[in-house]
Amino acid sequence: MFSFHGITSSVQTWLNNTFNPTITVMIESVIVILLAIALFAALGLVLVIMERRVAAFMQIRLGPNRVGPWGLLQSTADTLKLIMKEGLTPDGADKFLFNLAPFIVMIVAMLILAPIGFAKDFQIWDINIGVLYLSAISSISVIGILMAGWASNNKYSLMGAMRSGAQIVSYELSAGLSVLSIVVLTGSLKLSDIVASQENGWWIFKGHIPAIIAFVIFIIAATAETNRAPFDLAEAESELTAGFHTEYSGMKFALFFLAEYINIFIVCAIGATLFFGGWMPFHVGSWEGFNHIMDYIPSSVWFFGKTFFLIFVIMWFRWTFPRLRIDQLLNLEWKYLLPISMFNLLLMTIIAIMGWHF
Amino acid sequence: MMTNEELKNKISEMLPSATYEEGGEWLNIFIAPEELLSFAERLRYTKGLDFDSLFCLTCVDWKTNFTMVYHLTSTIHFHNIVVKVKLDHNNPAIETVCNIWRTAEFLEREVYDLFGVQFLNHPDLRRLLLTDDWVGYPLRKDYDDPINMIKL
Amino acid sequence: MVEELGITAEGDQVINIGPQHPATHGVLNLVVTLNGETIKKVEPHLGFIHRSIEKMCESLSYRQFIYVTSRMDYLSSHINNHACALCVEKGLQIEVPQRGQVIRVLMDELTRIASHLLWWGAQAMDLGAFTPYFYAFRERETITTIMEETCGARLTMNYMVPGGVMVDLHPSFQQKVKEFITLIKSKIDEYDELVTGNIIFQNRMKGVGYLTAADAVSYGCTGPTARGSGVHCDVRKIYPYEVYGKLHFDEVLETEGDSFARYLVRMKEIKQSISIIDQLIDNIPDGDFQAKTKAVLKLPKGEFYQRVETARGELGVYIVSEGGTTPYRIKFRSPGFSNLSALDHMAKGGKLGDLVATMGTLDLVIPDIDR
Numbered sequence: 001m002f003s004f005h006g007i008t009s010s011v012q013t014w015l016n017n018t019f020n021p022t023i024t025v026m027i028e029s030v031i032v033i034l035l036a037i038a039l040f041a042a043l044g045l046v047l048v049i050m051e052r053r054v055a056a057f058m059q060i061r062l063g064p065n066r067v068g069p070w071g072l073l074q075s076t077a078d079t080l081k082l083i084m085k086e087g088l089t090p091d092g093a094d095k096f097l098f099n100l101a102p103f104i105v106m107i108v109a110m111l112i113l114a115p116i117g118f119a120k121d122f123q124i125w126d127i128n129i130g131v132l133y134l135s136a137i138s139s140i141s142v143i144g145i146l147m148a149g150w151a152s153n154n155k156y157s158l159m160g161a162m163r164s165g166a167q168i169v170s171y172e173l174s175a176g177l178s179v180l181s182i183v184v185l186t187g188s189l190k191l192s193d194i195v196a197s198q199e200n201g202w203w204i205f206k207g208h209i210p211a212i213i214a215f216v217i218f219i220i221a222a223t224a225e226t227n228r229a230p231f232d233l234a235e236a237e238s239e240l241t242a243g244f245h246t247e248y249s250g251m252k253f254a255l256f257f258l259a260e261y262i263n264i265f266i267v268c269a270i271g272a273t274l275f276f277g278g279w280m281p282f283h284v285g286s287w288e289g290f291n292h293i294m295d296y297i298p299s300s301v302w303f304f305g306k307t308f309f310l311i312f313v314i315m316w317f318r319w320t321f322p323r324l325r326i327d328q329l330l331n332l333e334w335k336y337l338l339p340i341s342m343f344n345l346l347l348m349t350i351i352a353i354m355g356w357h358f
Numbered sequence: 359m360m361t362n363e364e365l366k367n368k369i370s371e372m373l374p375s376a377t378y379e380e381g382g383e384w385l386n387i388f389i390a391p392e393e394l395l396s397f398a399e400r401l402r403y404t405k406g407l408d409f410d411s412l413f414c415l416t417c418v419d420w421k422t423n424f425t426m427v428y429h430l431t432s433t434i435h436f437h438n439i440v441v442k443v444k445l446d447h448n449n450p451a452i453e454t455v456c457n458i459w460r461t462a463e464f465l466e467r468e469v470y471d472l473f474g475v476q477f478l479n480h481p482d483l484r485r486l487l488l489t490d491d492w493v494g495y496p497l498r499k500d501y502d503d504p505i506n507m508i509k510l
Numbered sequence: 511m512v513e514e515l516g517i518t519a520e521g522d523q524v525i526n527i528g529p530q531h532p533a534t535h536g537v538l539n540l541v542v543t544l545n546g547e548t549i550k551k552v553e554p555h556l557g558f559i560h561r562s563i564e565k566m567c568e569s570l571s572y573r574q575f576i577y578v579t580s581r582m583d584y585l586s587s588h589i590n591n592h593a594c595a596l597c598v599e600k601g602l603q604i605e606v607p608q609r610g611q612v613i614r615v616l617m618d619e620l621t622r623i624a625s626h627l628l629w630w631g632a633q634a635m636d637l638g639a640f641t642p643y644f645y646a647f648r649e650r651e652t653i654t655t656i657m658e659e660t661c662g663a664r665l666t667m668n669y670m671v672p673g674g675v676m677v678d679l680h681p682s683f684q685q686k687v688k689e690f691i692t693l694i695k696s697k698i699d700e701y702d703e704l705v706t707g708n709i710i711f712q713n714r715m716k717g718v719g720y721l722t723a724a725d726a727v728s729y730g731c732t733g734p735t736a737r738g739s740g741v742h743c744d745v746r747k748i749y750p751y752e753v754y755g756k757l758h759f760d761e762v763l764e765t766e767g768d769s770f771a772r773y774l775v776r777m778k779e780i781k782q783s784i785s786i787i788d789q790l791i792d793n794i795p796d797g798d799f800q801a802k803t804k805a806v807l808k809l810p811k812g813e814f815y816q817r818v819e820t821a822r823g824e825l826g827v828y829i830v831s832e833g834g835t836t837p838y839r840i841k842f843r844s845p846g847f848s849n850l851s852a853l854d855h856m857a858k859g860g861k862l863g864d865l866v867a868t869m870g871t872l873d874l875v876i877p878d879i880d881r
Contacts, residue, residue, distance in 0.1 A: 059644040155525045159547070159862070229638055230710055238533040238636045238866050320704075322711045323638025325863040326547055382813055383600075410727050413848075414815075414826050416841040429815065429826070429843075433727050433741060436748055440813075461730030464851040472564075487557035487880060496565055497839075507565070 004122035047261040048075040058319040087250035097151035102255035104144035109262040111137045119279050119300035130191035142168040149244040160243025164234030170333040175221035177341040178214040181348040182274045198277035210348045215275045217341050222267035230321035268310035279303040360437045384438045395453040408432045412459035417473045419499045424450045451476040472497040533866045536876030547861045552854045560880040567840040572807040580666035583878035588621040589820040591670040597816035597827040598672040601809035607798040610674030611752040619783040624653040625821035626776045629873045636870040674800030715770035719856040719868030730848035733823025738772035740765035745819040772871040846878040
């Protein structure tokens with residue numbers, strides 16, 4: 001059976017035998033960084049083409065189909081175009097912050113990648129406060145967006161940034177609370193523990209109705225946190241032209257664009273890890289034979305399958321729903337989602353204490 | 359709904375100095391410029407007339423004078439009249455009616471823009487369609503633009 | 511300057527929406543004064559596509575000037591042509607043959623459906639839902655194909671001439687229209703499912719952009735904009751022209767006066783138009799489609815005013831004739847112009863997102879406003 005674990009451990013053994021431990025760690029870091037960047041590039045290209053094909057599918061049209069086989073190279077061509085474009089900086093902009101903002105957004109997206117388990121025993125950094133780390137780091141991206149909006153010296157950008165600030169800070173709460181309800185069940189913040197605890201079934205099935213409620217709230221909050229329609233108020237094409245990245249062009253725009261898709265991937269990966277067992281195959285309690293058959297599907301396929309399913313759902317939202325208004329957006333969070341998720345957390349705690357879950 | 363004849367009788371009572379033009383589909387009333395505001399108010403608020411909608415406001419350049427044309431209708435009784443006011447060609451000026459029919463604010467700006475008619479007491483009399491630095495008033499008959507105008 | 515823009519408090523800002531902006535559907539510039547997200551003043555700046563059609567018409571003959579008017583409200587060009595043709599016929603006292611009248615009404619109603627469909631898609635897109643736009647275009651495409659077969663054009667038809675219509679119907683017209691009617695009837699339910707019933711959409715539209723009936727009348731609003739406020743103003747009902755007087759259809763009235771009411775009016779108007787087409791499509795009388803007219807038309811001295819109901823409201827054509835071959839003065843009373851003047855009143859106090867929703871329901875076509 002194919003497994004990433006074999007590759008990683010053999011690489012590490014070979015490095016340990018060849019170099020001393022310090023150099024081994026350094027070389028491993030470089031490899032990880034290169035892999036992360038490669039994953040980013042690949043994800044960006046794949047997700048953009050996926051978004052366009054999904055949109056086309058929903059909108060009864062064909063979508064990109066000229067560049068490369070089935071149009072698969074379209075986003076590569078777009079990237080090349082963006083690299084060659086001139087990166088304009090407006091006259092009245094705060095140049096330092098203006099140029100810094102896309103990188104901050106990008107770096108934040110990269111940092112969240114660390115504790116995510118892509119396959120069985122294939123994880124960059126299995127930190128014991130993984131969930132806390134995720135919610136802490138993901139809040140930083142709002143700084144990048146605010147920075148971009150402020151530094152652009154453009155009223156559309158500023159309004160987009162302010163909307164985005166209000167939105168991300170609000171929705172962080174219910175995202176955090178719905179994540180907590182899984183933490184309550186597992187009793188651990190470590191992502192590998194959370195995955196391991198789902199060996200006899202995913203939490204969305206084991207956790208009764210509160211887990212489903214938590215999942216629904218999580219997917220809503222995740223959509224809002226990534227500034228995707230119907231919560232794309234920060235960009236709000238028909239109101240603010242392009243919101244916080246109105247003034248960006250060329251590669252700096254591409255970084256924002258890429259970060260958006262990476263963020264979608266990450267929130268979906270988190271959702272898949274917490275509610276759908278991450279790389280854990282579909283197991284049902286004590287059906288040994290069934291579980292064994294499921295184990296034959298590689299763990300990476302399970303992980304990416306679940307993640308891409310969630311990504312598809314989020315794209316489905318985008319191409320179906322109209323956008324909310326800013327006050328409705330905040331009403332939804334503070335008046336509905338937050339109380340519901342608080343109550344849900346309480347319910348989940350009772351279930352966990354009484355041991356009512358499977 | 360009042361017929362043209364009934365409207366004519368009613369308006370003759372209200373404003374004896376008004377003159378009429380025959381032959382049109384609707385009753386055409388000519389009044390003097392200084393009577394316009396009070397007459398318009400009475401047309402709008404008199405019970406039975408209730409001309410609450412100014413559906414067309416325009417101007418015609420007759421070379422010797424400008425004629426302001428107000429098409430009025432009532433959304434209650436569905437009768438129509440046309441009020442016309444002759445203005446001096448050299449210095450066209452008339453009271454605004456935008457306090458009575460609010461649609462007049464934009465329509466009068468358009469007439470000012472294209473004919474150069476001054477509307478007294480208009481809240482915001484600026485060019486509407488043309489640029490602020492445009493010279494002349496294009497819909498006047500003596501306006502000439504040898505480059506851009508189509509002549510057949 | 512500061513006072514003129516409506517800036518009264520600290521923190522107020524002015525943004526330019528347009529002339530190039532996704533929500534203005536054309537080259538309209540709105541100077542919007544905002545306090546945070548709340549709108550304090552909206553001031554439209556017009557004229558980016560002003561071609562002075564009225565002046566142009568003064569040098570064109572009564573046959574020629576109709577073609578220019580297709581370029582005003584390009585989404586209901588049939589109805590523009592219709593208004594002009596009717597006005598000239600009124601002056602010449604021409605009676606259009608029955609067949610011509612029925613063809614005209616059929617074309618008008620098809621245009622109305624096409625225009626409302628496009629508006630529906632654009633409205634959803636203004637609120638951030640992209641997909642309905644493509645669905646609307648799919649059905650609109652069928653209409654434009656039907657038009658193309660008969661008129662030879664898809665957007666600026668120039669099909670109606672004084673005395674009737676230019677050419678007879680295409681042989682497959684009846685069958686194609688019937689097919690389209692069956693299609694659209696099923697699609698309207700799909701539209702309602704996708705957009706009308708959507709809770710986000712309803713929240714965005716309800717209670718937004720209020721316009722009372724008295725204000726609607728005072729601002730000269732007509733068409734669905736006024737009917738959403740409960741003003742009885744359908745020209746087809748009040749001053750019937752052509753065969754409208756003999757047809758059975760309802761004037762759609764909603765009384766709420768908000769954006770959702772205006773939305774509902776348009777959606778229900780599509781159904782009314784379908785019913786009008788249903789009544790006529792099997793009863794197109796035989797005979798001439800065009801009355802005999804002279805080669806050179808000369809209107810008698812006098813003034814002629816004709817109004818028709820376009821998809822946006824009441825279009826008026828005011829011709830002042832001196833007895834010559836060209837009009838002395840032409841005025842087009844465009845529905846969009848008056849509807850736009852109410853925008854400031856409607857949007858004030860709302861959020862920036864509401865402005866987009868409100869502006870969408872006015873269904874502005876900028877060349878119609880600027881002329």
